[in-house]
Amino acid sequence: MTHVRQQRGLNAIKAYVPGKPIDEVQREYGLKDVIKLASNENPLGASPKALAAMKKSLSRINSYPDGQSHNLLEALAEHLRIRPEQLTVGNGADGLIMQTCLAYLDEESEVIVSQSSFPVYDIYTHVMRAALTKIPLRNLSLDLEAMLQAISDKTKLIFVCNPNNPTGTIVTAAEVGAFMNKVPKHVLVIYDEAYYELVDSPDYPDSLRYIREGYTNTMIMRTFSKIYGLAGIRLGYAIAEPEILAPLNRVKEPFSVNLLAQAAGVAALKDKAFLEKTVATNHAGRIYLYGEFERLRLPYVKSHTNFVLVKIGPQATAVQEMLLKKGVIVRPCTGYDLPLFLRITVGSKTQNVRFIEALESTLQDLERLHSD
Numbered sequence: 001m002t003h004v005r006q007q008r009g010l011n012a013i014k015a016y017v018p019g020k021p022i023d024e025v026q027r028e029y030g031l032k033d034v035i036k037l038a039s040n041e042n043p044l045g046a047s048p049k050a051l052a053a054m055k056k057s058l059s060r061i062n063s064y065p066d067g068q069s070h071n072l073l074e075a076l077a078e079h080l081r082i083r084p085e086q087l088t089v090g091n092g093a094d095g096l097i098m099q100t101c102l103a104y105l106d107e108e109s110e111v112i113v114s115q116s117s118f119p120v121y122d123i124y125t126h127v128m129r130a131a132l133t134k135i136p137l138r139n140l141s142l143d144l145e146a147m148l149q150a151i152s153d154k155t156k157l158i159f160v161c162n163p164n165n166p167t168g169t170i171v172t173a174a175e176v177g178a179f180m181n182k183v184p185k186h187v188l189v190i191y192d193e194a195y196y197e198l199v200d201s202p203d204y205p206d207s208l209r210y211i212r213e214g215y216t217n218t219m220i221m222r223t224f225s226k227i228y229g230l231a232g233i234r235l236g237y238a239i240a241e242p243e244i245l246a247p248l249n250r251v252k253e254p255f256s257v258n259l260l261a262q263a264a265g266v267a268a269l270k271d272k273a274f275l276e277k278t279v280a281t282n283h284a285g286r287i288y289l290y291g292e293f294e295r296l297r298l299p300y301v302k303s304h305t306n307f308v309l310v311k312i313g314p315q316a317t318a319v320q321e322m323l324l325k326k327g328v329i330v331r332p333c334t335g336y337d338l339p340l341f342l343r344i345t346v347g348s349k350t351q352n353v354r355f356i357e358a359l360e361s362t363l364q365d366l367e368r369l370h371s372d
């Protein structure tokens with residue numbers, strides 16, 4: 001086995017590094033016009049229906065929210081055509097990842113994740129002093145077969161980020177089917193589908209099927225942060241059989257989903273127009289970026305999300321810093337063990353063009369430096 005067994009506990013935690021905030025870059029570099037393509041946020045803003053619902057709820061902000069999020073659970077259940085008992089909501093998918101780790105892990109536990117995947121799984125595994133096993137990517141995709149091989153009696157959780165952040169790749173329905181046939185009952189598989197609504201592939205698994213068929217070792221996580229443009233309100237949900245969700249509900253903060261978030265969630269689900277516009281904008285943006293990367297002879301990974309991983313080479317860090325000075329924030333991938341790459345969030349048309357112009361001139365500057 002080629003997997004890496006890491007240090008354990010709080011000392012093993014690498015702090016989550018968020019995308020640099022726009023105003024920080026404005027201050028540091030004395031720039032006015034800064035764009036951020038580093039956190040996979042929605043370039044169209046937030047769902048207008050969600051915004052209106054939040055405005056309406058503001059006058060009730062003196063009261064505690066519904067600790068059970070009753071209306072939101074009902075709305076989600078109807079939207080997904082499952083029972084409300086098969087759902088729980090949290091302070092972002094991040095909050096639900098934390099709750100899952102609190103509920104299911106102790107010092108004896110093992111957790112399996114992929115290398116170059118979402119770092120929040122690692123953080124809460126370490127918080128619980130559990131052992132973390134990281135499986136290398138295969139062709140920049142999650143290697144479900146190797147993840148299966150790594151299972152032991154102590155394995156409690158496997159996080160399958162699908163599509164995977166930061167590579168944008170998916171594991172297919174066939175791969176997931178073969179995997180689910182072999183995963184033992186004592187292992188809970190969590191499918192993190194933060195980009196679910198953006199996937200347009202006939203090969204993408206219908207993971208809800210496993211919930212409908214009564215699998216008790218499957219959980220799905222999704223979020224309102226990306227497609228609905230609500231990253232700032234912090235709202236995510238988990239889908240699983242009620243007995244699997246019960247431990248998560250036991251460890252939850254009493255009011256983990258705030259009053260505005262509950263109102264926003266109910267309204268956002270009805271905002272089909274915004275969802276469709278986001279999907280279309282993202283699709284057009286992706287095609288544009290692919291074309292430009294090809295023109296610039298930069299290898300990239302075809303993405304099922306609202307970001308694209310592009311291979312810059314050994315100069316990736318230098319390029320990212322030079323882009324910052326030009327007011328364009330993108331995501332370095334050193335923390336994801338992909339130091340030769342940058343992760344670019346698909347922005348609006350104007351933002352994408354601005355990014356490509358900045359990238360092209362940066363690459364030209366570097367070439368000139370090297371030929372001098």
Ligand SMILES: *Cc1c(COP(=O)(O)O)cnc(C)c1O
Pocket residue numbers: 040091092093094095118161164165192194222223224225231234235236
């Ligand atoms: C953005 C993201 C999340 C976090 O979602 P929140 O609901 O904002 O906490 C979870 N998983 C992946 C893979 C993500 O990219």
